[in-house]
Amino acid sequence: MAxxxxxxxxxxxxxxxxxxxxxxxxxxxxxxxNFSKQVASNRIILKKFKMK
Numbered sequence: 266m267a268x269x270x271x272x273x274x275x276x277x278x279x280x281x282x283x284x285x286x287x288x289x290x291x292x293x294x295x296x297x298x299n300f301s302k303q304v305a306s307n308r309i310i311l312k313k314f315k316m317k
Contacts, residue, residue, distance in 0.1 A: 276284050
């Protein structure tokens with residue numbers, strides 16, 4: 266028994282422009298994670314056990 270292949274919806278005109286604007290806004294807002302505190306504490310642990 267075969268599975269039917271569904272068509273892929275295509276965005277057009279204003280909907281496509283709005284989608285692109287929303288996608289660009291979301292990527293520009295992406296946050297970075299600061300791991301400097303964790304790195305510092307890990308270095309202390311490694312020094313304590315003479316691993317680094």
